[in-house]
Amino acid sequence: MSLETKTRNPVEYFGENVFDDRVMRERLPKETYRALKQCVGEGLPLTAKIAEVVANAMKDWAISKGATHYTHWFQPLNGFTAEKHESFISPIDNGGAIMEFSGKMLIKGESDASSFPSGGLRAVFEARGYTMWDPTSPAFLKEDRAGVTLCIPTAFCAWSGEALDEKTPLLRSVKALNKHALRLCRLFGDHDVKQVHTSVGAEQEYFLIDLDHYRQRKDLVLTGRTLFGAKPSKTQEMSDHYYAGLNEQVAGFMKEIDEALWKMGVSAKTKHNEAAPCQHELAPIFSVENISADQNQLIMETLQRVALKHNLACLLHEKPFEYINGSGKHNNWSITTDNGQNLLEPGDNPYDNAKFVVFLCAVIQAIDKHAGLLRVSAASASNDHRLGGYEAPPAVISICLGEPLSDILKNIACQAEHGEESKRMLDFGVPTMPQMYADSCDRNRTSPFAFTGNKFEFRMLGSSQTISWANTILNTIVAETLDEFATRLEGAEDFDGEIQRIIADVYENHSRVIFNGNGYSQEWMEEAARRGLPNLKNTVEAAKELIRPEVVELFDKYDVYDRQEMAARYDIMLDIYTRRILIEARTMAEMARTQLYPAISRYLTEAAQAVKALGDIGKASRSQQDKLDCLISLLDSMDEDIVLLTDKIGRADGMKKDHEACAAFCAGEILPAMNDLRVVTDRLESMVDSRFWPIPTYSEILFNV
Structure with a gap:
């Protein structure tokens, strides 16, 4: 960390290592800038001419900041990121060299596609794979002992065209959700909306331990968790670590993490000690799903890299230690439009906000119909140690709406009388303290999928998992329901009456997934079984969801995974x-x-x-x-x-x-x-x-x- 960074206002250097809109506006010709923005905003094909101009500007910008190499940064199906560094240097006839980076180099790279997990899509001798520039996620500079490297977020596919990464299906799912959400928006009179996407914020939990202790434990080094360890006389029962003041070593680490992420445009917002000893959390501000997924991978990389500089090891395993809480990743998910609407925002009176209720019902139906599939998105050998304990949501998928919203949905579905909800004033019993209103519902930390005011919090994900897979599934299953609702409303003679029937149908057929109580209780497990909710207790059970014919048909219908890619996913999950x-x-x-x-x-x-x-x-x-x-x-x-x-x-x-x-x-x-x-x-x-x-x-x- 430079002395200059230490003394600068974060506002001055936030995003300085990102080839973002500010840089493009400054460095690209106006015509190229407008054309690129149109390609990204409207999903239009990118021409070679545009790519050539962008590549030259990107190269000059990166070199001006000390970059000597570039890499196509991608997310293969092993849960990590991958990068192959290429220098900008190109020799010339007189024995010298120039710094070169063409549009072709920007758009396409080549990687070995047979060494990464492919689920049979690539044989050992079928090695060719391509990395393709994703212009919707900005390029950034990574600073480390290797110097400064220009990282270009890319998709990764086989020579034969199948997706071999996490990004490509996520982008496909965004396209599917956008298409059918737009249909609904237009039916409600929102003709100014041009694009709908999901907004995601992923809270990241992790452990920090002494690097020497880490190196002395072969199990930590090779597997990420302790395979042996007797219970100590103290664990977390005193709650003395949760939100406690940071010690000097951890504070220094977190300060450097903030600065490194801010420079790369990651809006790291919240940091604190978590419940277990040596456990911590970092949370960024919400972003578009694709960028948020890229940034979460970058957060995990940065945590582990910077920890070493502070003589610490960062553990991202879901359950590195028995007897204390493991680490998760809360995926906060909402549906937003390009003109600033949050389609999961109830407004002042949800009864009168028909559009909100329809989108809410779409999520409820999707989660109930595909509960097992959503469970798969959080399945892994490491997360199996965490789910179902008293530290994480159970393996049974349910939705917590909170009693007020649940009652509203029930009353609308049943056409019952309802009155206006009154806000409740909090009374602390101290006259000098300011008055404030309570939120409309409490928070339920035991719920796998909880509505928290204007978004859903999917709490099952493990700390080491990519968020791309879960959001691909969420987007796809909700797109299916939005498609169904839009089709019903487009053919309805009585628009308002059909909305009423949709809400009633969802409540009658899918309200079983709504549960606002204690998800940790045995009573809920018994009740969930009576309701017929699936309880897929481990990864081997959950993975079978991926080969159910209706699931294969779902992803194929919405062009997210074809049948071969889906079969490969199943094979890869079991193999890993x-x-x-x-x-x-x-x-x-x-x-x-x-x-x-x-x-x-x-x-x-x-x-x-x-x-x-x-x-x-x-x-x-x-x-x-x-x-x-x-x-x-x-x-x-x-x-x-x-x-x-x-x-x-x-x-x-x-x-x-x-x-x-x-x-x-x-x-x-x-x-x-x-x-x-x-x-x-x-x-x-x-x-x-x-x-x-x-x-x-x-x-x-x-x-x-």
Whole structure:
């Protein structure tokens, strides 16, 4: 971080490393600027002539800021981002060089498409893949030890045309939602609206731990979570970390994170300590869904990169530690127009806002009809450890509307009498404090999908997951319902009467998904089962949603995924799930065999020698002998569990080509075997002299004690 940045007002440098509208307006000819804006705003094809002018201006701007390389920055189907750096340098005949960047280089790059997950879309020998410039997401400069690099957000597809990334389907889903939302807007008389998109803000949770502790734990380095660890005497029960003041090291880290993100145009707004020790959160301001998805990937990259500079490790795993909260990512989602309307804004009186109620009903029907599909968007091996506990929403999808809005919907559907809702004044009992009104509904942190005033908060996503997949699904399922509603209204003789019938139909057929109570309670699980709501408890169960014929038909109908791409998604999800579980299992077996077992044996030998020495002088201790016997028994159990887990790993390796069978075996056999090994090993940790324990404990990692 430069001294200049430290002393500057953030307003002065916000977005200075982004090739945004301000830069384009300044550096592009007026005709090119207008043509590019029209392409982006109206979804028109981009010409080679426009690209050539933009490329030259982008190159000059990047070089003026110290850039020597550019990269097509894309999101393959492994959950990460990818980049291949190319220098601007091009040799010339006299032995010198020039800095060159053409429209062709901007528009198209080439990458190996067979080394990234493809779900069978690309064979090993079919390597050609293309990265294609996405002009709707601005290019930006990334500053790191490599220097300054121009990053160009791109889509990634195979030589044969199939999408191999997260961005392409998201953009397709935006197109589908825009088409049918526009139909509805026009039916309600909004003819000035030219484009409808979704607005997204993703709150990002993460852990920060000492880098030395991280490096001493092979499980953290290789899997992102602790595979062993006895429960410490203190966890988060005192609530003393939540919203507490930042310590100096974390404060310095967060300051640099803010400055790095602000320079790249990411509007990092909120930062604070979260509920668990060493856990924190960063939240940006809302943005258009595609840009928000790109920026969330950039946030995760930046968190992990900057942490190293502060001798910290940033953990994005959903459940790096047992006994304390894991980390999620709250995806705040709304539907907005290019002229500033939020179509999920109730207005002063939702009863009179028919358009709001219709869009609300579209979301309710979509979520109920495709609850299992939305569950898939939050499914992963790592998030399975978090969902369903008392720290995250349950695996059952439901919508919290709040009692006032639920009552309004019911009354409209049933044509019941209703009165105007009165605002409630909050009384703190302190005369000097200012008066304020309460919101119309409370917040429900146990709900997977909660309405929070003018948006929905999808709370199930895991901290390491891309938000593109979830928003692709949300956009598509809502587009389907908007299509249905628009078709009904376009053919209606009585427009207002048809609106009433739509609301009544949604309430009658889909209100089962509305639940405003405690999603953590067993009573809700039983009630959800009675309502017929799906409860897909793990990734293997959830993934089957992707191959249901009606789901395949849905994505194919709205041109988001074709049938081959959908089948590939299913295959990739199971394959990645299996790979992650097996990496964890191998790591666990290796740590137990080569680190923990020998350490426990050394302690056991010392303990046995102490018992023998006391016995030799006639002072044998019954408690020492009992402890020794217990240690011997537990160590034998540990060895048996290591052998059993190793055997199961071998069996899983033998069925890797059958992704369905291998994933089911990992869920049903490998994970229970890992749990058995952990239980006995964690018990041993609590009995062994701390001088002998070879890896940092939870108390050391979380509390530095």
